[in-house]
Structure formats: C-alpha cells, structure tokens
Amino acid sequence: MAIQTTTSVKHPSDINKPSKTKAITYVNVAVAVIHYQNQYLLGFRDILQHQGNRYEFVGGKIEGHETAKQALIREVAEETGIDIADNTNVKLGRLHHDYDDKQVCLQVYKVALSAQQYETHKYRKQGLEGQALTWVDKSRLLAGEYHLPAANKTILEWLRLPTQIAITYPLAHFGDVANPAAWLQYHATHLTQDAWVYVRLKAVDLGSSVEQLLRLRPDIHAILPAAFNNNEASVSEIAINPQIVAKHLTQTQLMQWSSSHQSNDVSHCSITSSQSSSYALIVSCHDTDSIYAANKLAHARLQQQLPPVIGILLSPVLATQTHPETAPLGWQAWEELAALADMPVIGLGGLSPMMSAQAEQYGGVAVAGIRHFLQ
Numbered sequence: 078m079a080i081q082t083t084t085s086v087k088h089p090s091d092i093n094k095p096s097k098t099k100a101i102t103y104v105n106v107a108v109a110v111i112h113y114q115n116q117y118l119l120g121f122r123d124i125l126q127h128q129g130n131r132y133e134f135v136g137g138k139i140e141g142h143e144t145a146k147q148a149l150i151r152e153v154a155e156e157t158g159i160d161i162a163d164n165t166n167v168k169l170g171r172l173h174h175d176y177d178d179k180q181v182c183l184q185v186y187k188v189a190l191s192a193q194q195y196e197t198h199k200y201r202k203q204g205l206e207g208q209a210l211t212w213v214d215k216s217r218l219l220a221g222e223y224h225l226p227a228a229n230k231t232i233l234e235w236l237r238l239p240t241q242i243a244i245t246y247p248l249a250h251f252g253d254v255a256n257p258a259a260w261l262q263y264h265a266t267h268l269t270q271d272a273w274v275y276v277r278l279k280a281v282d283l284g285s286s287v288e289q290l291l292r293l294r295p296d297i298h299a300i301l302p303a304a305f306n307n308n309e310a311s312v313s314e315i316a317i318n319p320q321i322v323a324k325h326l327t328q329t330q331l332m333q334w335s336s337s338h339q340s341n342d343v344s345h346c347s348i349t350s351s352q353s354s355s356y357a358l359i360v361s362c363h364d365t366d367s368i369y370a371a372n373k374l375a376h377a378r379l380q381q382q383l384p385p386v387i388g389i390l391l392s393p394v395l396a397t398q399t400h401p402e403t404a405p406l407g408w409q410a411w412e413e414l415a416a417l418a419d420m421p422v423i424g425l426g427g428l429s430p431m432m433s434a435q436a437e438q439y440g441g442v443a444v445a446g447i448r449h450f451l452q
Contacts, residue, residue, distance in 0.1 A: 101180055107148040108136035108185040109161070110169065110232065113195035117218050120156065121209040122226075132211075132223040134185075134232070145184040153188070156204045161188050167437050169235045170420040173376060174228035185232055187442070231385045234357055235421050237322070238388055239273050240433045240443045242300070242423060243450035247279040248286075257286040265293040267451040275300040275325055275359075275445070291320050298322045300359055303330060323387060326360040328367045335370035338377075357384040361425075362391050365417065372419040386420050390445060393426025394436075399447075400426075412439040 111118040111134070119132040137152035139145055146166060153161050165188070172183040190198075204210050213223060219233055251259040260278070268274055276287055276299055291299060303324040326334075358378070360371045368389065375386040391414060396405045405426060406414065415422040421442040424432070429449040436444050 102178065103180045103182075105139040105145075105182045106136055106184065107139050107145045107152060108134050108183050108232070109149050109153050109166075110134050110185060110187045110236070111153070111157075111159070111161075111190060112187070112215070113190040113192070113199075115215040116195070116199070116212045117215055118157070118198075119211055119213055119218075119223060120204060121211070123208070130224075132225050134229065136183075139184070146186070149186055149188075156206055156208070157198065157201075157210065158205050159190070159194060159198055161190075164188050164190065164194075165437055167442055168416070168421075168440055169232065169442065170375075170418065172228055172231055172379070172419070174379070176227070181228060183228055183232075185235075187236075231379065234385050234387050235442075238421055238423070238443055241273075241430045241450060242443060242445035243268060243272050243274040244425075244445055244447045245274060245276050245278065246447060247277065249279070261286055261289055261293070264290060264451070268294060268297055269450075269452055271296050271298070272450075273298045273300065273322065277302070277325075291318055295320065300325050303358070321356065323357040323359045325390075326358060328361045328363055331360050331362070331367055331370050331374065335373060338373075354381075354383050357387045359388045359390060359423075360386060362389045362414075362418075363393075365414065368414060368417045372417075375419050388421045388423050388443070389415075389418050390423050390425045391415060391418075391441075392424070394424045395427030397427045408435070408439050411441075415440040 118135060120135055122131050122133055135153055135156050136149065137156070139148040143151070149166060150160075150162050153159050166186045167188075169185040169187050172181075172185065174181045174183065199212055202210060215236070217223070219237060221233075225233070245264055246260065248257055248260050251257075251263065253259070257278075264274075274297055276290070278286065287299070287301065291297070297320060299318075299321050300323045301321055303326045358374070360367075360374070362368045362371055368391075371386060371389055378385055391406075391411060393400065393403055393405045394408065394411050397403070411424065422440060423443040423445050424436040424439075424441045425445045428436070428444045428446050430444065430446075433444045436442070
C-alpha cells in the first residue's frame with residue numbers, strides 16, 4: 078500500500094496560519110481485502126516505510142483522476158499481477174484515521190478471487206514491487222496473529238460479519254408474553270449452527286430468556302438491544318458472555334443521539350460512554366439522514382478508541398408481511414443508500430438467505446431476516 082509516496086499539503090484551514098504550523102499529509106487510499114474462501118492475501122511493509130514492519134492489505138493511493146474502484150484495480154495489478162477488473166468488489170466501508178503525521182482515508186473493498194486466480198497466485202511469495210506476500214487463514218487473521226497498522230483494526234471487525242443474520246420472533250408471536258417457554262424452545266431448536274442472531278423480544282423482561290437461550294445454544298453469536306443492560310436486573314452473567322458480539326441501535330436511538338450531539342461533543346454520549354462501549358454496534362437505518370448519523374457515530378467511536386460500528390441494517394429492501402404499509406426501497410434505491418455508508422451494509426426486509434449474492438451485487442455484505450433465516 079504505497080501511501081508513503083503522497084505529497085504533503087496543508088489542510089485548507091491552515092493556509093492563513095503562521096508558517097510554523099505543521100503541514101499535514103492527506104491521503105485517500107483504496108484497500109483490497111483479497112480472499113479466496115477463508116484464505117486472505119497480505120503484504121508486508123518494509124521497516125523504512127510509514128507504518129513499516131507490519132502486514133497490510135493490498136492497495137494504494139487513489140489518484141486525482143480515479144474512482145476508488147479504478148484505483149483498486151490498478152493497485153492490485155501493479156502490486157500482485159492479479160486482474161480483478163471482473164471480480165466482485167464489495168465495499169466494506171471507509172475509515173478516516175489520524176496517524177499524527179498523516180491523515181488517511183481508507184476506502185475498503187472485499188475482493189473474492191476465483192479458484193483459478195487463487196491457484197495461479199497462491200505460491201507467489203513476492204509482489205511485483207518486491208514486497209513479501211503471504212496467504213493467511215481467516216481465523217488466524219481475526220485472532221490478531223498478524224501485526225497490522227492501527228487503522229486496520231476496524232477492518233478485521235468488519236470481516237467478522239457473516240453473510241446471514243437471523244432475527245428472533247417477538248414474544249407475542251407465541252401468544253403468552255408472560256411465558257417465554259415456547260419462544261425459547263422454538264429458537265433453541267430452529268437457529269442454525271453458529272448463527273449470528275439479533276435477539277429482539279420486544280419485552281421488558283429479557284434477561285432470563287436470553288440467558289437461557291445462550292446456555293442452550295453455546296454455538297450462537299448474539300446481538301442484543303443497546304438498552305438491554307439498562308432494562309434488566311438479571312444480566313450479570315450475560316454482560317460478560319463472549320457469545321455477545323454486538324449491541325443494536327434502532328434508528329430512533331441513533332437519531333436521538335445525533336440530534337443531541339450536533340456540536341460534535343461526543344464526550345458524554347450515552348452510546349459511547351455507557352456499557353455499550355464494550356461492544357461493537359450494529360445500527361438500523363432507513364434513509365439518508367440516518368446513514369449520515371451512523372457515519373458520524375462510527376467516526377466518534379473511532380476517535381474515542383471504542384469498538385466500531387460494524388454494520389448497518391438497511392431496510393426495507395422489499396415488501397414485508399410484518400409491515401405491509403411500509404413502501405420498500407427496492408434494490409436500486411437501496412444500492413444508492415448503501416453507497417453512502419462508511420461501514421458494511423446488511424439488507425433487511427423481504428429477503429431470504431439465498432439472496433445474499435444479490436445483496437453483494439448491490440453493495441451489501443449480508444442479508445438478515447426472521448422466518449426464512451430459521452430452520
């Protein structure tokens with residue numbers, strides 16, 4: 078990733094300041110997270126380079142005349158010899174990172190290679206620019222076994238997202254809200270192995286039911302409402318359960334946060350300073366304003382070195398039985414909104430697991446839903 082070649086310039090706000098003001102380098106970089114199944118390609122930065130002596134994803138500076146995808150294709154070809162012009166390039170997100178001496182905007186894409194491409198390149202230990210190349214297993218990459226630049230930490234969190242996320246039925250679906258036994262038995266039986274599941278009971282007393290579900294299904298990965306710990310008395314064990322992978326914010330919660338922090342003072346934000354600060358976030362968005370609010374929240378958490386916003390549930394893509402009165406976005410409008418997001422986008426509303434590939438074609442990384450996502 079040739080970010081060290083960028084020319085230093087002053088930020089526009091610094092132009093009229095005394096000459097002793099330090100010039101800041103601004104770099105727009107296209108990053109290719111290249112993989113074949115669970116094998117991921119990493120380069121290694123020379124110790125003399127910026128952020129040297131670290132592994133990195135392939136990529137480099139976006140030239141003034143290029144789009145991010147054009148730069149991505151060019152940089153990958155220049156560094157590795159791999160032609161990804163016809164590969165599926167899915168936007169993961171954008172990261173703005175301050176290295177003190179350099180301000181970097183990373184535009185990150187996930188690139189899936191074909192079997193033929195992988196077979197051709199898997200034994201090549203050196204790139205076309207002389208850098209070392211290595212293929213690593215996803216589990217070892219996510220375990221932190223490879224020392225990456227600081228800005229890449231969020232990319233690893235994005236890569237943890239599966240292609241499918243299940244959502245539980247509300248308690249009311251099973252009749253007696255006061256007796257969650259039927260809800261518990263159904264989901265313990267029908268959740269797929271190792272599923273990521275957003276536990277959305279829509280009830281005040283969640284603690285006991287969630288705790289029992291996690292005990293019955295130690296393989297699942299739970300997403301809980303962001304206000305979960307505030308509403309529950311019996312959550313001491315749940316709060317530290319490693320099965321909890323993220324907290325969820327509704328669009329209403331997100332916009333309340335955004336409205337109360339127009340001044341950009343996030344130091345007292347309930348979302349960034351409460352117990353939710355221990356977890357990554359997934360947020361619900363339905364329009365442009367909420368996506369911009371999500372981007373703002375993601376940047377705030379990055380500044381405060383908190384777990385990132387790892388995804389947006391963008392809905393409704395298609396018409397749903399549960400909300401027939403809500404007009405669906407349709408794939409075209411959904412794609413336009415997804416392009417605005419600084420984090421991975423998950424399709425929700427009228428979808429099935431079989432539509433994950435279609436979501437990719439329109440800029441998403443995953444799909445989510447209820448009945449079609451349960452066995």
